Amino acid sequence: MGTCAIVGALDIAEAHFRAQHFDRVIAADGGFEQLLRMKAEPDVVVGDFDSLGFLPAGRDVRVHPAEKDESDMELACRVAIEEADRLVLYGCLGGRIDHSIANMQLLCGLAQQGARVWAIGRDCVLAALTSRAPLEFEAIPAEALNGPYRNFISVFAHGGTARGVVARGLKYVLRGEDLPDATSRGLSNEFTGTPASISLEQGTLLATFPLEAWPYLRT
Helix, strand or coil: CCCCEEECCCCCCHHHHCCCCCEEEEEECHHHHHHHHHCCCCCCCEECCCCCCCCCCCCCCCEEECCCCCCHHHHHHHHHHHHCEEEECCCCCCCCCHHHHHHHHHHHHHCCCCCCCEEEEECEEEEEEECCCCCCECCCCCCCCCCCCCCEEEEEEEEEEEEEEEEEEEEEEEEEEECCCCCCCCCEECCCCCCEEEEEEEEEEEEEHHHHHHHEEEE
């Protein structure tokens, strides 16, 4: 169906955003200001606009009340998933920890609906995995992974035990194991310079990996 960028109010990895092709760009409230700063034009602007402080004129604006059950980012993702099956979220990690946790929850919910979803931070990527959406990488040269996250890739169960987890091409291999959601197991696995993948049979996983690994991701 296509790829959509959803931009939130926090600082974003601008170079990464500019290097991608998106079929659609949606601003979530204060994310509109981030796009203005980059001289990028959103297709839709969604939110209650308490953060932005004004209604963007001359655009497709979806206004919601300030008192609501969903975050502006969630409302923006609802618009995105109507026309796209690959969602890339920016400006949604860091800042208030409760907002970051809410966005992790959101990523998992979108993945459970069948979307491929990633959240792009300043130095890392957060991905939600289901049995329909594994994570696969081409071989990554060691010299490419020279940022703060180095060559680390971590994976954690979300919303219950993830069953049948398989990790290939990484330093620590998993062979169809169950990964509970109340453990630190899965932290700080490592790329080894060979093709790598993480998949599962049942449940949901959250994985983090260095932003420098993105060009080697098989999407």
